[in-house]
Amino acid sequence: MSSEKTNHIFNKLYANRIVIKRSGNPIVNLSLLFCLIAFLTAPWLVIGGLIAALALGYTFSYVRNDAAFLSNFDDVVQDAKQNVRSVVDAVSDHHEAQN
Numbered sequence: 001m002s003s004e005k006t007n008h009i010f011n012k013l014y015a016n017r018i019v020i021k022r023s024g025n026p027i028v029n030l031s032l033l034f035c036l037i038a039f040l041t042a043p044w045l046v047i048g049g050l051i052a053a054l055a056l057g058y059t060f061s062y063v064r065n066d067a068a069f070l071s072n073f074d075d076v077v078q079d080a081k082q083n084v085r086s087v088v089d090a091v092s093d094h095h096e097a098q099n
Contacts, residue, residue: 013031013033013036014032014033014076015031015066016062016063016065016066017030017031017032017066018030018031018032018035018060018061018062018063019062020053020058020059021058021059021061022056022058
């Protein structure tokens with residue numbers, strides 16, 4: 001599978017969302033990528049959470065190609081990388097200042 005095709009699949013899984021609401025208010029907005037990884041690693045937890053959420057009156061909706069999440073997945077990864085790096089630098093600076 002080519003890198004371009006793989007990247008396209010990740011972009012689609014990231015842009016397609018499952019929104020969990022209660023009384024019309026969004027509680028959680030999850031990408032299909034996250035849902036797939038969660039289901040593959042802990043299916044009992046996902047199924048249990050789904051049953052509990054339905055019993056408590058939460059509603060589920062599927063949002064296809066959510067405009068807020070249509071950015072390239074590589075850009076999302078790069079932004080996350082920069083955020084982690086800045087937090088590590090800030091913690092390191094704070095730790096050095098204390099010593």
